[in-house]
Amino acid sequence: MFGGRSTEHAISCVSAGAILGALDPDQYEVVPVGITRDGQWVLAGDDPSALAITDRKLPEITSASGASVVLAESELIVRDPVDGVSSLAGVDVVFPVLHGAYGEDGTIQGLLEMAGLPYVGANVFASAAAMDKEFTKKLAAVEGIPVGPYAVLRAGVSLSEADKERLGLPVFVKPSRAGSSHGITKVTDWADLDDAVATARQIDPKVLIEAAIVGREIECGVLESEAGGAPDASLLAEIHVGDNDWYDFETKYITGGGYDLPAGLPDEVTRQVQDYARRTFTALDCAGLARVDFFVTADHQIFLNEINTMPGMTPTSMFPLMWAATGLEYPKVVDRLVRTALRRGTGLH
Ligand SMILES: Nc1ncnc2c1ncn2[C@@H]1O[C@H](COP(=O)(O)OP(=O)(O)O)[C@@H](O)[C@H]1O
Numbered sequence: 001m002f003g004g005r006s007t008e009h010a011i012s013c014v015s016a017g018a019i020l021g022a023l024d025p026d027q028y029e030v031v032p033v034g035i036t037r038d039g040q041w042v043l044a045g046d047d048p049s050a051l052a053i054t055d056r057k058l059p060e061i062t063s064a065s066g067a068s069v070v071l072a073e074s075e076l077i078v079r080d081p082v083d084g085v086s087s088l089a090g091v092d093v094v095f096p097v098l099h100g101a102y103g104e105d106g107t108i109q110g111l112l113e114m115a116g117l118p119y120v121g122a123n124v125f126a127s128a129a130a131m132d133k134e135f136t137k138k139l140a141a142v143e144g145i146p147v148g149p150y151a152v153l154r155a156g157v158s159l160s161e162a163d164k165e166r167l168g169l170p171v172f173v174k175p176s177r178a179g180s181s182h183g184i185t186k187v188t189d190w191a192d193l194d195d196a197v198a199t200a201r202q203i204d205p206k207v208l209i210e211a212a213i214v215g216r217e218i219e220c221g222v223l224e225s226e227a228g229g230a231p232d233a234s235l236l237a238e239i240h241v242g243d244n245d246w247y248d249f250e251t252k253y254i255t256g257g258g259y260d261l262p263a264g265l266p267d268e269v270t271r272q273v274q275d276y277a278r279r280t281f282t283a284l285d286c287a288g289l290a291r292v293d294f295f296v297t298a299d300h301q302i303f304l305n306e307i308n309t310m311p312g313m314t315p316t317s318m319f320p321l322m323w324a325a326t327g328l329e330y331p332k333v334v335d336r337l338v339r340t341a342l343r344r345g346t347g348l349h
């Protein structure tokens with residue numbers, strides 16, 4: 001399943017195309033279900049190149065992409081205007097390659113649980129907790145993973161003078177449940193705070209105000225263990241923001257800033273970040289996969305920034321690149337994700 005209602009629709013399609021291309025046709029029969037920007041499900045074609053970026057045109061699922069699909073109990077039903085109604089019986093496992101709202105936040109996971117269909121990645125709770133930067137920090141912090149100073153502004157609440165003093169300037173103002181740097185502002189003057197909070201609230205009524213951390217941006221890929229033990233952590237990557245001050249939307253998807261893989265950190269710091277990444281995965285009860293993002297300061301203090309339970313899986317995304325550098329090529333990653341999902345099944349575990 002891919003596309004979806006979030007702002008990361010196109011990235012999701014590109015990730016899905018790469019996954020389609022990586023699944024061994026001798027082992028897997030794939031049913032590509034695209035979700036349009038307004039939430040309709042359609043049976044898309046299974047040509048991976050249709051989901052790639054061609055001539056700078058981003059892929060998009062529309063209602064014209066294929067016959068309509070609905071989930072009824074645990075069956076996918078296709079309604080084709082010509083061929084009529086038919087059932088895609090026997091779906092074993094769903095790979096929800098969906099980022100952000102209605103995909104990475106527990107909603108689709110809930111639907112799949114109701115249908116009794118196993119799926120790749122985090123369950124309802126972990127998806128929702130990881131999507132929400134407030135609860136990510138709270139759950140990680142109680143397990144001893146360092147997070148920077150922050151304040152939570154629920155709907156209608158504004159920042160107290162005491163919190164302004166505690167956090168200091170600059171601060172990052174961000175929607176608690178968003179992604180792709182949408183709605184985030186770096187504030188260097190308290191006079192600009194109200195506008196920044198209003199911008200974030202266009203996406204989420206709950207807003208976080210975080211003390212700005214001066215440091216390098218370090219990412220780590222985590223995969224559920226195949227043997228059922230502690231999760232595995234990849235080599236680390238350092239993201240560069242180029243001429244920009246921080247990793248905003250522009251830098252992420254347009255200008256790019258490059259990266260170092262592996263990140264040039266001392267072994268001891270690398271091991272500590274990997275340990276925090278695995279522990280964050282476990283603290284939130286994640287499954288399958290996650291990309292855990294940190295800040296590392298000049299004196300090697302480490303702070304958790306966020307965790308993504310369905311990170312980008314495009315050929316140039318950090319998660320598959322970090323695993324490839326660790327020795328696990330893209331098709332092996334995808335295969336492992338499907339197998340661990342099948343083993344886990346639905347329900348409590
Ligand atoms: N507390 C912070 N200190 C320094 N930079 C930050 C902080 N919070 C966010 N940023 C910058 O903003 C970017 C996006 O923030 P992030 O919390 O990762 O949101 P998203 O989920 O949209 O990726 C980060 O990659 C980083 O460049």
Ligand SMILES: [Mg+2]
Pocket residue numbers: 293306
């Ligand atoms: Mg981020």
